[in-house]
Amino acid sequence: MNQDVALKPGFAGHIPASWADADAAALSAGARVGVSPPHESAHLHVAGAAPYIDDIPEAAGTLHAALGLSPVAAGRLVNIDRERLMAMPGVVAVFTASDLPGVNDCGPVVHDDPILADGTLRYLGQPVALIVATERDLARRAAALIKDCLIIEPAAPVLTQRAAHARGDYVLKPAHLIRESTEGALERARVAAPHRLRGQFSLGGQEQFYLEGQISYAIPAENDGMRVLCSTQHPSEMQHVIAHALGWRSHQVLVECRRMGGGFGGKESQSALFACAAALAAHRLQRPVKLRLDRDDDFLITGRRHGxxxxxxxxxxxxxxxxxxxxxxxxxxxxxxxxxxxxxxxxxxxxxxxxxxxxxxxxxxxxxxxxxxxxxxxxxxxxxxxxxxxxxxxxxxxxxxxxxxxxxxxxxxxxxxxxxxxxxxxxxxxxxxxxxxxxxxxxxxxxxxxxxxxxxxxxxxxxxxxxxxxxxxxxxxxVPHLNQAGALVHVYVDGSILVNHGGTEMGQGLNTKVAQIVADALGVGFAAVRCTATDTSKVANTSATAASTGADLNGMAAQDAALTIRARLAGFAAQRYGGSAENVRFANDEVKIGTTILPFATLVRQAYEARVQLWSDGFYATPKVHWDxxxxxxxxxxxxxxxxxxxxxxxxxxxxxxxxxxxxxxxxxxxxxxxxxxxxxxxxxxxxxxxxxxxxxxxxxxxxxxxxxxxxxxxxxxxxxxxxxxxxxxxxxxxxxxxxxxxxxxxxxxxxxxxxxxxxxxxxxxxxxxxxxxxxxxxxxxxxxxxxxxxxxxxxxxx
CATH class of the missing domain: 3.30.365.10 (Aldehyde oxidase/xanthine dehydrogenase, molybdopterin binding domain)
Known part of the structure; x- marks a missing residue:
């Protein structure tokens, strides 16, 4: 189809009739990519029926957590009056940094980011205690009193990057990207140039403002296990950081995310603190614990685009x-x-x-x-x-x-x-x-x-x-090693297809595109393909859904798995009906082998009865990239x-x-x-x-x-x-x-x-x-x- 199609002025998002006609023609010809089926959850979104983590029915005995925040931007935490917090109505437990059985850190690269303040207070809004209560409002009321339960030695904060730069205070070593044709060429060019400009510019940061705030729901599992439903762009990282915080192995933690109400990067690394806090409370109390942030607390705790x-x-x-x-x-x-x-x-x-x-x-x-x-x-x-x-x-x-x-x-x-x-x-x-x-x-x-x-x-x-x-x-x-992805594709006996991949859906249509790719690879309609929740027990060691690579990586991995299954089906069809596997065609929910045409579901059942494997994993690693x-x-x-x-x-x-x-x-x-x-x-x-x-x-x-x-x-x-x-x-x-x-x-x-x-x-x-x-x-x-x-x-x- 012609993709160089203008949207009508004044109707952002309106698809012209000519486009719809082109889609219909392409679909009838068997196209499954390059066309515009609606977002797989669009009907749920507009009806208010798409379940997010807070919509999932709570397990019996669920407790609710809230975070007590530092009232100062810099200083030393001397003491927390736990007894006063425990005396608040409905409060079941109060946890601080000393209660973590593993590592008190959720930094994704450098281990410099405590889950709960460990004595040094770094910013106004830093979590210092986790309060667990029978109801969410009771937990929040107790957390709001944290400022009266702290003994603090405050210090003068540094609040702007220019002030920190003047002090030479950085979180990492400075980076320098220099390219000169010959040594000293930059300075010579400046001196010889007919024109020269110097200046400064100031650019502010930006809040992600995802519609669904940070939330994690931790449910203890048998034999020292933990299932965590987390609104995150990086389930694998959440799995690893929770395991470290609890002093466990990664296989003891399962992290699941069906969809997010927006992420924009704010749920790539920073969902870790909340996942760890919920998992800590659930482990220590052996009860399900949900931690859902108030919007104000979300702003005060989490970071955003760098200014x-x-x-x-x-x-x-x-x-x-x-x-x-x-x-x-x-x-x-x-x-x-x-x-x-x-x-x-x-x-x-x-x-x-x-x-x-x-x-x-x-x-x-x-x-x-x-x-x-x-x-x-x-x-x-x-x-x-x-x-x-x-x-x-x-x-x-x-x-x-x-x-x-x-x-x-x-x-x-x-x-x-x-x-x-x-x-x-x-x-x-x-x-x-x-x-x-x-x-x-x-x-x-x-x-x-x-x-x-x-x-x-x-x-x-x-x-x-x-x-x-x-x-x-x-x-x-x-970071080159992050450019990899995995997927699982299952074809069931009735010809329906289930896909699981390592990407996460945050409204951007990743699952829709992956379903299109799998449907195209197997020659079936969109209704035959379903994508399930991202789950660390299905596809392991995934990269974050970030850097715009979601469809590039996970689409390739899902296609790899689907093409493996198609090759098995083609080989089976050629063996049963004659001809070569290379000439077997899959399109419009049918399989053509020479002059024989079968419904896709019929061939699948025949293959199953012949003990042909109808599921496959897929993998993709981006070529050519390298970096020093x-x-x-x-x-x-x-x-x-x-x-x-x-x-x-x-x-x-x-x-x-x-x-x-x-x-x-x-x-x-x-x-x-x-x-x-x-x-x-x-x-x-x-x-x-x-x-x-x-x-x-x-x-x-x-x-x-x-x-x-x-x-x-x-x-x-x-x-x-x-x-x-x-x-x-x-x-x-x-x-x-x-x-x-x-x-x-x-x-x-x-x-x-x-x-x-x-x-x-x-x-x-x-x-x-x-x-x-x-x-x-x-x-x-x-x-x-x-x-x-x-x-x-x-x-x-x-x-």
């Missing part, structure tokens, strides 16, 4: 082509390492975005602060790295009096010697030129820019802006996904408010497995990223370290009203150059970069309030306050 501070120095030619760049990236890691090392590595490796940078020195610092430990978030550092180069491109253009798009195009990766990234990977699949050319024409960018300039000349208060920004996003875990974490060199990405977006905004210079008037997006999903789901992912990522860059502001009290934006009442996320009337999204028809699953490309994280165009369009509108070459000092998020600050600065510079 970054940047210092940069760039040298460039008259055309705007960059000759050399040096940059310091200072991330707010929070109180522990968590996944900050990998986040920073990905930021360093994405700073180039779609541009060739000849002489480069990028320095990454993960600053330790007395705040929540920041973690994975959709894009995993990639957006934080790539945004800086887009800000730099915009500043260069304004310094030269050029259209920012022309400066961007002058710096694009090429196909000659200008196609090697700073970390040494050759860009072999570059289509950014074609995508930008197509979008430039379809969006009428040049015509609209001229119209905007005319509008701004005659409008004193309202100013419009427009920007076109590209995307190049690497796909793979940047010491030198920051290698091929960390199997391939790149590309895209581009044009955004047009209007800014009210009196109030600082802005509106997104129109967005045009062309995005590369390879040969899409499910175009409707991929369109939805693109739209969702774009709006989520726009929220991060324009309105989602995190604020800590400057003395106490209290997160002030800790609830929906104080933390603003985008709503349907923030979507533009015209949101035009197209998929770029570009089969993956690498043999991924059906030549598709990942689509979870790359579209986060598309919303850079919104922030840059706001900069463009603010610049119109000044004279020629106005360069707005706009920070992100571009809240009304930030916009007004930038407007004032531009107007002051013009007078």
């Amino acid at each position: 970054f501070e940047y210092d940069y120095d760039v040298a460039f030619e008259e055309t705007g082509r960059i000759l050399a760049i040096e940059a310091d990236l200072i991330a707010n890691a929070g109180h522990s390492a968590d996944l900050s090392g990998a986040v920073m590595t990905r930021a360093l490796c994405h700073l180039d975005n779609a541009y060739f940078l000849p002489e480069v020195a990028i320095h990454g610092y993960n600053a330790r602060t007395n705040t929540q430990s920041n973690t994975a978030f959709r894009g995993f550092g990639g957006p934080q790295g790539a945004l800086l180069i887009e800000i730099v491109m915009d500043r260069i253009a304004r310094a030269l009096g050029r259209d920012p798009l022309d400066v961007r195009r002058a710096n694009f990766y090429g196909t000659d010697e200008r196609n090697v990234t700073p970390y040494g990977q050759v860009v072999e699949d570059n289509v950014v030129h074609k995508i930008v050319d197509d979008l430039l024409a379809d969006s009428d960018y040049r015509k609209r820019r001229a119209a905007i300039e005319a509008f701004n000349r005659h409008s004193e208060v309202l100013k419009k802006g427009i920007a076109l920004t590209p995307v190049k996003f690497g796909i793979s875990f940047n 974490p010491k030198t920051l060199r290698g091929r960390p990405f199997y391939y790149f996904a590309y895209g581009a977006a044009v955004s047009e905004v209007v800014v009210d210079t009196l109030t600082g408010e802005f509106s997104l008037l129109r967005a045009d997006i062309l995005h590369d999903a390879g040969r899409s497995l499910n175009p409707a789901i991929d369109i939805g992912q693109i739209e969702g990522a774009f709006i989520q990223s726009m929220g991060w860059l324009t309105m989602e502001e995190l604020v800590w009290h400057p003395q106490s370290g209290m997160l002030l934006t800790h609830a929906p009442s104080t933390y603003k996320i985008p709503t349907a009203n923030d979507c533009p009337d015209a949101l035009n999204v197209r998929l770029f028809d570009n089969p993956n150059a690498e043999p991924t699953i059906h030549r598709s490309k990942a689509v979870g994280e790359p579209p986060m970069l598309l919303a850079f165009s919104v922030l840059l369009a706001i900069r463009d509108a603010i610049a119109a309030t000044g004279g020629q070459g106005a360069d707005p000092p706009l920070r992100a998020p571009a809240t009304p306050e930030a916009i007004l600050d930038a407007v004032d600065a531009v107007r002051s510079a013009a007078t």
Whole structure:
């Protein structure tokens, strides 16, 4: 089918009738991928019938837990008055760090993250005690009194990454990505360059704001076992960390996750603390224990997207082509390492975005602060790295009096010697030129820019802006051994198929895509295939569903298993009916062997009666990826996904408010497995990223370290009203150059970069309030306050 299909303006997510007709034709021809069956749980979601962990009927005797939190951001915990907490109504037990039989740690990489405070208090909101009661409200009431039951010696907290950077206090050693053509070439380029810019930029973090909060339900099993239902993107890691906390072997712990109500990275590593706490209480009390966080506690305990501070120095030619760049990236890691090392590595490796940078020195610092430990978030550092180069491109253009798009195009990766990234990977699949050319024409960018300039000349208060920004996003875990997946496929005697894989479903449609892949491999309809809950007792040692690799890895593993079964069935069919196995065809729930046509279910029963194995495991490991974490060199990405977006905004210079008037997006999903789901992912990522860059502001009290934006009442996320009337999204028809699953490309994280165009369009509108070459000092998020600050600065510079 033609995947280059536009969505009708004003109807985000609407599938045109022509698309539905194309789907119907493809389905009748036997296609099961490249078509758009609905999300396998969509009917349950809209009916409110999709069961999440808190909807599962509780076992008899279930207790409920809540966490008592530190009221200070730094200090020493001297004592906890357990007796006072135990005297509260309904309280059954109070556990502290000393009650853990195993290791008091839930750090995913560096073992520096206690489950319960071990004496040192690191941030306001850190769990210091686990209170278990007969009812959830009773547990929460007791936990709320924890501040009156603690003896603390407080200390002065460090709350910003620049303050920590000045002290040289980091959770990990600094990382340096340096590429020079010859020794000293960077400095020589800076000295000889006709133009040079220095600057700073500030970028805030972002709360994941998953609809289903953190929750774990631990149920003791026989013979020192534990079953844990956990809302997590990484069941295997939960299994291992629970076993360590209890002093057990991994085989004693079973972790299960049918679905999450959103994750976005916030449930990759940080679900561990809650899984361990629930398992500890269940083990010690030999009763089922559920721990479901209140939203405020979720904000106060868990980390989020790393905020970054940047210092940069760039040298460039008259055309705007960059000759050399040096940059310091200072991330707010929070109180522990968590996944900050990998986040920073990905930021360093994405700073180039779609541009060739000849002489480069990028320095990454993960600053330790007395705040929540920041973690994975959709894009995993990639957006934080790539945004800086887009800000730099915009500043260069304004310094030269050029259209920012022309400066961007002058710096694009090429196909000659200008196609090697700073970390040494050759860009072999570059289509950014074609995508930008197509979008430039379809969006009428040049015509609209001229119209905007005319509008701004005659409008004193309202100013419009427009920007076109590209995307190049690497796909793979940047830790090579994580690029693997397993799956189990069972074919039952009636021809129905059950699939279990190591990925987790958080609403992104992974199970739908895997079911499509298996249905395609076995030539059956979607109704014949069912995906079950992710379960560590079925597929072991899985990687997190993260880094946009869910369908790439688990789809390949499931296909591997399905094709193994198909080969067995084909061999059996050829043996029984004659001919060769290679000529047996599976399609439309039928099997064709020469002139004989059988229902798929009939052949399956015959094979079963002939004792042919009808189940198989499957495995996939991503080829080609390799990485040296010491030198920051290698091929960390199997391939790149590309895209581009044009955004047009209007800014009210009196109030600082802005509106997104129109967005045009062309995005590369390879040969899409499910175009409707991929369109939805693109739209969702774009709006989520726009929220991060324009309105989602995190604020800590400057003395106490209290997160002030800790609830929906104080933390603003985008709503349907923030979507533009015209949101035009197209998929770029570009089969993956690498043999991924059906030549598709990942689509979870790359579209986060598309919303850079919104922030840059706001900069463009603010610049119109000044004279020629106005360069707005706009920070992100571009809240009304930030916009007004930038407007004032531009107007002051013009007078």
